[in-house]
Amino acid sequence: MDPELIDDCVHCGFCLPACPTYALWAEEMDSPRGRIHLMKQHVEGTPLTPEMAGHFDACLGCLACVPACPSGVRYDRLIESARAEVERAHRRPAAERAFRALVFGLFPYPRRLRALRLPLRAATAARPWLRPLLDRLPPRLGALAELAPPLPRPIRLPARVPARGERRAVVGVLTGCVQREFFPAVNAATVRVLAMEGCEVVVPAGQGCCGALSAHGGRTAEAARFARRTIAAFERAGVDTVVVNAAGCGATAKEYAELLAADPEWSARARRLRFADLAEYLAELGPVAERHPLPITVAYHDACHLAHAQGVRAQPRESLAAIPGLRLREVPDAAMCCGSAGTYNLFQPAAARELGDRKAANVLSAGADLLVSANPGCTMQIASAVRRGGRDIRVAHTAEVLDASLRGLSPAALGRPGPGAAEEERRS
Amino acid sequence: MIAAGLADRLAAITGPDGLITDPVRLRTYECDGLTYHRATPAVVVLPETAEQVAAVVRACHRAGVPFVARGAGTGLSGGALPRADGVLVVTSRLRRVLSVEPENRRAVVEPGVTNLAITEAAAPYGLYYAPDPSSRQVCTIGGNVAENSGGAHCLKYGFTVNHVLAVELVTPEGEIVWLDTMDPGYDLLGAFIGSEGTLGIATKIIVRLTPEPEAVTTLLAAFPDVESGGRAVSAVIAAGIVPAAIEMMDALAIEAAEAAVRCGYPAGAGAVLIVELDGPAAQVVAEHERVVALCRESDAFELRVAEDPALRAAIWRGRRAAFAAVGRISPAYLVQDGVVPRTALPEVLAGIEALSARYGVRVANVFHAGDGNLHPLVLFDDGEPGAGARAEAVSAEILDLCLAHGGSITGEHGVGVDKARHMPKMFGAADLDTMQLLRCAFDPAGLANPGKIFPTPRLCGEVPGVRRAPHPLVASGEAELF
Numbered sequence: 001m002d003p004e005l006i007d008d009c010v011h012c013g014f015c016l017p018a019c020p021t022y023a024l025w026a027e028e029m030d031s032p033r034g035r036i037h038l039m040k041q042h043v044e045g046t047p048l049t050p051e052m053a054g055h056f057d058a059c060l061g062c063l064a065c066v067p068a069c070p071s072g073v074r075y076d077r078l079i080e081s082a083r084a085e086v087e088r089a090h091r092r093p094a095a096e097r098a099f100r101a102l103v104f105g106l107f108p109y110p111r112r113l114r115a116l117r118l119p120l121r122a123a124t125a126a127r128p129w130l131r132p133l134l135d136r137l138p139p140r141l142g143a144l145a146e147l148a149p150p151l152p153r154p155i156r157l158p159a160r161v162p163a164r165g166e167r168r169a170v171v172g173v174l175t176g177c178v179q180r181e182f183f184p185a186v187n188a189a190t191v192r193v194l195a196m197e198g199c200e201v202v203v204p205a206g207q208g209c210c211g212a213l214s215a216h217g218g219r220t221a222e223a224a225r226f227a228r229r230t231i232a233a234f235e236r237a238g239v240d241t242v243v244v245n246a247a248g249c250g251a252t253a254k255e256y257a258e259l260l261a262a263d264p265e266w267s268a269r270a271r272r273l274r275f276a277d278l279a280e281y282l283a284e285l286g287p288v289a290e291r292h293p294l295p296i297t298v299a300y301h302d303a304c305h306l307a308h309a310q311g312v313r314a315q316p317r318e319s320l321a322a323i324p325g326l327r328l329r330e331v332p333d334a335a336m337c338c339g340s341a342g343t344y345n346l347f348q349p350a351a352a353r354e355l356g357d358r359k360a361a362n363v364l365s366a367g368a369d370l371l372v373s374a375n376p377g378c379t380m381q382i383a384s385a386v387r388r389g390g391r392d393i394r395v396a397h398t399a400e401v402l403d404a405s406l407r408g409l410s411p412a413a414l415g416r417p418g419p420g421a422a423e424e425e426r427r428s
Numbered sequence: 429m430i431a432a433g434l435a436d437r438l439a440a441i442t443g444p445d446g447l448i449t450d451p452v453r454l455r456t457y458e459c460d461g462l463t464y465h466r467a468t469p470a471v472v473v474l475p476e477t478a479e480q481v482a483a484v485v486r487a488c489h490r491a492g493v494p495f496v497a498r499g500a501g502t503g504l505s506g507g508a509l510p511r512a513d514g515v516l517v518v519t520s521r522l523r524r525v526l527s528v529e530p531e532n533r534r535a536v537v538e539p540g541v542t543n544l545a546i547t548e549a550a551a552p553y554g555l556y557y558a559p560d561p562s563s564r565q566v567c568t569i570g571g572n573v574a575e576n577s578g579g580a581h582c583l584k585y586g587f588t589v590n591h592v593l594a595v596e597l598v599t600p601e602g603e604i605v606w607l608d609t610m611d612p613g614y615d616l617l618g619a620f621i622g623s624e625g626t627l628g629i630a631t632k633i634i635v636r637l638t639p640e641p642e643a644v645t646t647l648l649a650a651f652p653d654v655e656s657g658g659r660a661v662s663a664v665i666a667a668g669i670v671p672a673a674i675e676m677m678d679a680l681a682i683e684a685a686e687a688a689v690r691c692g693y694p695a696g697a698g699a700v701l702i703v704e705l706d707g708p709a710a711q712v713v714a715e716h717e718r719v720v721a722l723c724r725e726s727d728a729f730e731l732r733v734a735e736d737p738a739l740r741a742a743i744w745r746g747r748r749a750a751f752a753a754v755g756r757i758s759p760a761y762l763v764q765d766g767v768v769p770r771t772a773l774p775e776v777l778a779g780i781e782a783l784s785a786r787y788g789v790r791v792a793n794v795f796h797a798g799d800g801n802l803h804p805l806v807l808f809d810d811g812e813p814g815a816g817a818r819a820e821a822v823s824a825e826i827l828d829l830c831l832a833h834g835g836s837i838t839g840e841h842g843v844g845v846d847k848a849r850h851m852p853k854m855f856g857a858a859d860l861d862t863m864q865l866l867r868c869a870f871d872p873a874g875l876a877n878p879g880k881i882f883p884t885p886r887l888c889g890e891v892p893g894v895r896r897a898p899h900p901l902v903a904s905g906e907a908e909l910f
Contacts (some may be wrong), residue, residue, distance in 0.1 A: 007759055007810075011463045012752040013502040013566045017542060026520035026540070027448075027474065029500065034456040041455055051450050070688045070754030 001039045001081045007072045009036045015065035015075075020337045020355055029055045031073050035393035039178035053090040056082045058351065060344050061216050062304035062337035067311070070246035076309065077258070083196055083218025103343055104219060108209035108226065113181040114154075118175040136365050148402055155184035168285065172239035174230070174253065174275070176246045178376050186376070189403035190245045190278055196289040196406045197282060204237035210244075210250035215259060216342045226264075226288045227256045231269055245278045245399055247303035247375040251310055277306060279316035279374065279398055285404055292408035293325035298401065299368035300328060301359075301382065304337050313321055316374060323405045329366040333358075340381030356385030364391060370415050371395045429877070430513065432468040434491045438473050438515065439579045441483040444803075448472040449463035457516055460501040460508040461563075464762060464816070465717050465845050469496070469510035476521045478596060478604055478631035485629065486602030488515050494875045497625040499568030500538060503750075505844025506764045507575060507624045508878055517629060525549045526632070533637045534593055539570025539630045543577075546635060555637035558585040561840070562748045573630050576622030577841030580673040580747070581704070583798035585638065587840065589621045596632035602630065619866060624842050625877035627870040641706035644672070645716050646740045649701045649728040650694035654678050654793070657699035658773045660726035661797040664703065665770060667722060669715050671798060675702040680757070680792035681750050681805065688753030691746030694730040702747055702795065703727075750794045751805065758790070758807035760816070762823045765841035766830035770800045779829045780804055789822045800841035802830070828853070851883055 015032040016022050028034035038052050042083070047050075056079065074084050115322045147269060156176070171194060175187050211226030230253070234242050244250035252259070256270035276284075306312045321328045339345055339355030359382055363371055366416050371393050373379050379395040386393045394415025404414050439447045449471050460464040468494075488495045494514035503507055510516045523540035530553035535546055543564040546557040561567050562577035567577065572588045573595060585591075587625045594608040595617060599751070609615040618629050628689055651657040657676050664671065677685065679698050685691050693700050703719050706710045720731060734740040746753075754761045768776045775792065780802075784791040794804040803827050808819035825851050826835045837843070837850045851860065860882060 008756040010752055010761070011459065012461055012563070012755075014563065014752060016500055016566050017544075026518075026523065027453075028455045028456040028518075037456045037458075038452065041452060046452060049450075049452050052452055055453075070749035070752035072688060073755075214535050240817060 001078060001085060003040075003043050003045050003075050005078055006036055006040050006043065008071055009033065010071050011037075014070055015068050015073075018064040018068035018335065020060055020062060020064070020339070022353065023336065024033055024351060024354060030058055032059075032069075032147065035059060035082070036073070036075070036078060039078060042082075042085070044163070048085060048089045050070060050090070053086045053092075056086050058292065058348060060304075060337050060341035060348075060355075062339065062341055062352075063120070063308040063375055064304060064335055066323070067308055069417055076255075077235050080215060080218060080220070083216075084220045085218070085403050087218045089332075100217075100347070103346055104214065104222075105186070108177055108211070108213050108222075108344070110177050110180050110208065111338070112355050119408045151181070152184060154181075155188050157184075157187060157191055157203045159203055159205060161195045161203070165198055165288070167200050168288070169241070170200045170202065171281070172202045172204060172237055172238055172242040173243045174210060174235045174242055174246075174249055175203060175207060176244075176249050176350075176376075177213075178244045179249075183376050183397070186245060186397040186399055189399040190243065193278075193399055193402045193406060194243060197285060198288055199285075202237045202239050204233045207233040210249045210253050212246075212248045212410070213342055215252050216248070219276065220259070223252070223288060224259055224266075226250075226279045227259055227270070228266055230335045231256065231266070231273055234273055235269065240272065241274045241281070243274060243278050245274055245397065247277070247306035247310070248377065250275060250277045254310065277310055277315075277374065279306075279319055280310070280312045282402075283315040287319075287322065289406050291323050291405045294401070294405045294409075294411055294414075295325040296370055296411035296414065297327040297329060297368045298370050298372050299331050299366040300398075301331055301338070301363065301371060301373040301378055302334050303373055303378045304341065306374050307335065316405040317374075320372065320398065320401060325400075329368045331359075332362045333364050334362075335406065336362075338378050338385075339375035339379050340375070345377075345381055347412065353388075356381050357389065360385035360391075364389075369411070370396065370401075372398055372401055374398050430493050430515070431491065433471035433517075434487060434493060435471055437487045438471060438484060441480055442473050442475050443486065443731050446474040446476065446480070454654045457498070457501070457510060457518070460498065460503040460506060462504050462506040462509075462763075463760075464820075465506045465541055467510050469514045469516035470513055470790050472518055473598070474518050474521050478522075481517060481519075481522075481629055481631050482604050484515065484517055485600065485658070488875060489873060492873065492875070494878050496877050497570070497574065497629045499571035499574075500542070500566050501576060502563045502567045503571060503842065503844065504542075505764065505838065505842040506576070507844035507877070508571070509880075511878070519568065519631075522570075522631065523568075528553065528555075528855070529572075529869040530637070531554060533635055533636055533639070535571055536632060538604075538632060540568050542825065543567050543569055543572055550637045553637075554640050556640055557635055558591055558638045559588050562751065569633050569635065570630050573621050573633055574625050575624065575842035576840070578703075578796070578801070580675050580796060580895065582840070583674065583796065584670050584672045584706075587652050589618060591636045592617070592621055592633060593636055594634040595620060595630045597628040597630045599628045600873065600876040614661070622842070623870075624844060624880050626867055626880060628876060641672075641708075641712075643709040643712040644704065644706040644740065645712055646732070646743050647701075647703045647705075647716070647719060647723070648693065648732040648735040648743045649703065649723040650697035650730040651699045651701065651726070651728055653698035654777050654893050655774055656727040657701050658777065658797070660701055660723045660728065661773070662770060663722040663726060664719055664826075664843045666799065667718060669705075669718060671703050671715075671719070672706040674701065674796070674798035676793070676795050676797040677747065677750060678793040679830050680790060680807075681754070681794045682746070684753040684757045684792060685746035685750050687756040689745045689749045691742065693746055697730075701826050702743055705754050722754045747794070750792075751803070754792055754805045754807065755891075757792075758809070760808055760819075761792075762806040762808075762819050763841070763887055764802070764804045764806060764823050764826050765838050766802045766804070766827050766835055767839040768800045768802065768830050768833045768835035770797075772833040772835070773797065773800060776802070776829055776833055776835075780826055783822055783825050783829070787818055788824050789819055796839070799839070800830070800835070802826075802847075824850070835862045848879070848881055848883045851881065 345352035
């Protein structure tokens with residue numbers, strides 16, 4: 001926790017209304033200003049108490065406070081270093097430690113996620129009968145089970161996809177972990193859209209996890225290891241631009257140079273590689289492929305790590321609005337986090353649930369047929385909250401909507417059913 | 429630092445979830461927006477209903493423990509500075525908009541509702557809440573009532589006191605009462621608004637809603653220096669025009685705002701003026717032409733006009749962010765809040781510049797030029813020994829300068845703890861004693877936010893002006909006489 005970064009805070013409080021936990025509890029120590037004050041207390045000699053650690057843990061890391069701050073406080077860096085300090089200096093209860101080890105030992109590893117497919121599929125199929133058991137699970141494990149999406153068939157992406165028509169650029173694509181295993185159709189759509197817009201697309205094998213989950217969890221050394229491997233994979237592939245379609249991954253990848261700052265060689269290598277969000281990159285490239293009509297009403301959800309961390313708000317809206325026949329609706333209180341926040345809904349299920357319910361109500365009030373977002377975690381979280389309220393909404397990634405328009409598909413082709421839908425499909 | 433018995437009683441009132449006793453958590457409440465003064469409260473309570481507030485205050489009263497009310501903690505005079513021996517009553521969980529009544533043009537809200545949230549709730553009916561402090565998205569209406577907050581648009585529309593129709597409050601003895609503008613007799617509501625938490629805690633506020641004007645136009649004018657900008661302000665007012673707002677920022681304030689929000693103000697400006705006109709369309713058009721001409725006559729070298737909300741927001745972005753933006757160009761700063769007659773503006777600004785040079789302390793100026801309300805931002809490095817004291821000295825001399833020109837020590841931020849010691853420069857002993865009589869009528873035990881507004885703590889029952897023996901608090905070493 002860098003005291004200079006802490007001192008940038010002038011205690012004006014402009015961050016308070018942006019903060020989801022302040023919205024929930026209205027307590028100073030669960031606001032960005034209060035958490036920075038706790039950090040200040042700690043660097044000035046107060047030991048890291050369990051209460052202090054609890055307030056850092058309760059932060060979603062949504063970073064809505066960063067654009068809200070007139071003094072330019074780097075809360076993103078502050079909270080990551082606070083989390084690292086918690087990992088270093090705070091001993092969690094045994095059950096919590098075990099659960100964290102499970103999550104951090106599973107999600108960043110596509111191979112392990114894949115190995116889980118069969119048991120998960122069985123569990124999903126059996127969910128109606130397992131319900132009473134799920135309800136009795138500790139809340140965190142219950143959250144994990146409830147969020148698991150229906151498992152699609154794996155899609156193998158070619159290592160290189162030629163540009164359609166004249167080649168305008170060569171780009172790499174980051175396939176991610178959860179995106180790759182649970183939402184392979186999103187990656188396929190991303191590659192197709194890029195190719196149709198004239199990009200030669202390279203999908204290097206061996207890229208693995210980008211390190212976002214670890215970085216946001218305060219596991220800095222682990223994050224740096226993942227970052228180096230990701231950089232090396234794209235260097236080998238010979239691209240200098242990498243397109244990312246998951247908001248959390250993109251936010252971390254864009255800050256590789258900061259993450260690897262201790263190592264001048266690697267931070268220099270990180271700076272030579274440019275990471276861009278899909279919508280951001282397509283807006284720069286400019287459209288060439290024909291947009292076919294897609295008569296559908298869409299609510300666009302701002303993923304925090306896209307809107308707040310990367311400042312990408314206008315581009316996805318513009319590219320959706322440019323599709324003929326598509327009606328774009330705004331979600332009220334759009335800047336407020338849905339509660340997914342990476343691993344937050346696993347570690348802080350109660351708060352995540354409450355934020356999810358608020359977001360679901362706002363999304364439903366927009367009256368759209370389809371919820372579109374650029375982060376797998378958000379769509380899982382919101383769809384699950386909508387279902388909890390006894391309603392339903394179809395969800396899709398921005399890439400899938402664009403892909404459907406470029407390929408002239410019908411709107412009916414769009415929209416995965418949300419988590420928990422598999423059981424209904426089986427019944428029908 | 430308070431008796432365990434009181435903490436237990438408070439926990440019984442708000443529930444364990446509404447009581448903070450952990451020392452690390454308590455310290456996050458040690459100051460409001462003015463970080464220069466700090467005190468960790470003995471306990472913090474977070475009531476959720478007016479009845480809970482009343483019960484908390486009654487418990488304090490019975491135990492003889494002082495209490496301080498706090499909203500979002502954005503105040504700039506330390507009005508919500510806690511007492512180490514007292515209870516901090518935080519109203520952040522009292523945040524419901526209870527009703528919006530477009531037919532009555534009013535809304536009933538709880539004190540923890542933010543200023544901007546009232547306007548958002550009223551917007552579907554074409555109405556808004558007029559007073560607009562720059563911190564409107566975070567500051568609470570309860571705090572606005574306590575400090576009689578202003579904002580850029582007060583020039584035309586008035587302060588909080590002009591927009592509050594009634595208040596439900598908990599008296600310092602724990603009774604719930606309503607004060608209403610319609611009450612016959614003395615204007616107790618007027619006395620309560622701006623009383624900085626010394627006469628009780630507001631628990632419901634009925635605010636007046638104002639119809640959105642038919643037309644709004646915002647002009648950004650860049651001047652070579654503050655003096656020519658000041659000339660334009662005087663010319664506009666002399667022409668009989670009452671703009672919704674006239675705001676000025678000097679070069680240093682522009683630099684800060686630019687660094688913070690990239691507001692894109694004209695390069696090379698020694699001062700910018702934001703002039704907002706609103707009202708019937710025909711009037712706005714006519715006044716706008718006149719203002720443009722007057723700015724040009726006063727040497728404005730660039731004029732930008734925003735007629736749509738997005739461009740208007742872009743112009744205002746720099747102004748609204750100005751205070752906190754100073755954090756970009758200085759490690760720490762003090763915000764001052766003095767008032768001078770408009771005609772004295774050029775002289776006072778020159779005086780501030782001289783002070784800045786004499787002390788070697790940078791001062792950025794942001795001000796509501798239309799009503800002569802200055803907000804000098806005194807910059808300093810809190811890591812440098814003695815710098816804080818030097819900034820304090822500059823800040824105090826700026827107030828002296830305002831007073832010497834027939835002005836006031838506060839326009840809209842309140843006296844709080846920060847300017848209590850300047851009160852005797854503005855008021856004689858008899859005036860201060862008379863104010864104490866009012867305070868004692870509400871708070872005989874002296875438990876509601878003691879130590880604010882007035883420089884010397886005083887117990888009620890004492891004969892004003894005649895002190896035969898040392899004050900009991902002075903005798904016990906808890907207070908000292910200046």
